[in-house]
Amino acid sequence: MIEYIQTRPDHLWSQPPKHEEPFSTPRSWHMLSDTLHEYGERLTDHWLEVLAMGCLSPHHATQFKGFIKQIKSKYQLTAILKGEIGWPHRTEDRDVLYFLAQSFRAQLIKELPQERLAMTGSHKDLAHRAKGLLKDLAAISFEIAQMVVSDSDSVALAIPEKGDALPSWLMVEIVRDLPRLVKKENGT
Incomplete structure (x- = not known):
């Protein structure tokens, strides 16, 4: 989580949307971090996506999911x-x-x-x-x-x-x- 925010500090916070949907804040990143920590090794790609989409702005959640996939792959x-x-x-x-x-x-x-x-x-x-x-x-x-x-x-x-x-x-x-x-x- 820290590495992602260091790579993309512009994703730490996003403007609240005009309609009902999650948006990124330091608190939402912290909630996601706590949740991912609780899941530990049991976390699947599906649940990573569900949890990220529930805590972060849609764009940031998609980017975070890509970041995790990138870490697991050979691409840096x-x-x-x-x-x-x-x-x-x-x-x-x-x-x-x-x-x-x-x-x-x-x-x-x-x-x-x-x-x-x-x-x-x-x-x-x-x-x-x-x-x-x-x-x-x-x-x-x-x-x-x-x-x-x-x-x-x-x-x-x-x-x-x-x-x-x-x-x-x-x-x-x-x-x-x-x-x-x-x-x-x-x-x-």
């Missing part, structure tokens, strides 16, 4: 960023792919400076790796890759902080370099 964002493994590509791993893509976006927003002049060597390495990862992600799911770079209202629903956007200098580099990366992969 740090390994993907390092190039040790690729994105999950099987259809049954779409929820893990979605969670990883959301985490990838959050990581880029968190790590990369908004101003190009503030970039260090590690920022340049991350930006370069991000462009290649976006290309690979688009080959698996164009829609999920669009979600990573999009600043639309539909993404704002998934990531409540509307001000959180990828740096504009990175977007310029993506637009500039992506055709070259695709051409390079196709061997032309």
Whole structure:
């Protein structure tokens, strides 16, 4: 639970909905943690989903379920960023792919400076790796890759902080370099 909140601190709290449905608060996360602890090893994927949906906002519950599935699988964002493994590509791993893509976006927003002049060597390495990862992600799911770079209202629903956007200098580099990366992969 703590690792999830550290990975996605923007999911600790959500705006209360205008209609009757659960929403995320530190208290609801604590309730879910206590309940999961009580279930222990008896917890099935079905009950994880039921409990998360009963305590958290629907989006956060889905993301948390994907996070737990990702922990149980071989896919870790740090390994993907390092190039040790690729994105999950099987259809049954779409929820893990979605969670990883959301985490990838959050990581880029968190790590990369908004101003190009503030970039260090590690920022340049991350930006370069991000462009290649976006290309690979688009080959698996164009829609999920669009979600990573999009600043639309539909993404704002998934990531409540509307001000959180990828740096504009990175977007310029993506637009500039992506055709070259695709051409390079196709061997032309």
